[in-house]
Amino acid sequence: MALKQWAASRRLKPGDGRELQRFRWWQLPVRSLFWLRLPGDGGQERLHAVDVRHWARLDDSRIRAHLFLDSRHVAESNCPHSSLSTGTSSRWR
Numbered sequence: 001m002a003l004k005q006w007a008a009s010r011r012l013k014p015g016d017g018r019e020l021q022r023f024r025w026w027q028l029p030v031r032s033l034f035w036l037r038l039p040g041d042g043g044q045e046r047l048h049a050v051d052v053r054h055w056a057r058l059d060d061s062r063i064r065a066h067l068f069l070d071s072r073h074v075a076e077s078n079c080p081h082s083s084l085s086t087g088t089s090s091r092w093r
Contacts (some may be wrong), residue, residue: 011077011078012075012076012077013075013076013077014074014075014076015066015067015068015072015073015074015075015076016073017072017073017074018072018073019071019072019073020049020051020068020071020072020073021051029054030053030054030055031051031052031053031054032050032051032052032054033049033050033051033052034049034050035047035048035049035050035068036048036049046069046070047068047069047070047071048067048068048069049067049068049069049071050065050066050067050068051065051066051068052064052065052066052079062078062079063078063079064076064077064078064079065077065078065079
């Protein structure tokens with residue numbers, strides 16, 4: 001594993017299982033939501049989503065990306081980040 005990949009994997013924290021909230025029109029300036037349907041195990045489609053709230057900087061003033069799988073929170077990471085899931089990889093900044 002390359003050093004950059006190792007450092008990115010250290011930023012990933014487990015999620016709490018909460019449900020993905022709806023995206024509302026008035027959240028356009030402060031929130032980004034990207035989702036993608038990919039085939040999973042057994043040919044079923046799975047919904048992968050990344051939710052970033054740009055002005056929701058907490059104690060360390062870093063923007064966090066929340067990762068969702070089938071509308072459930074599975075991980076949280078500081079940006080930028082890269083992750084792997086069932087034969088695919090994703091990177092965002």
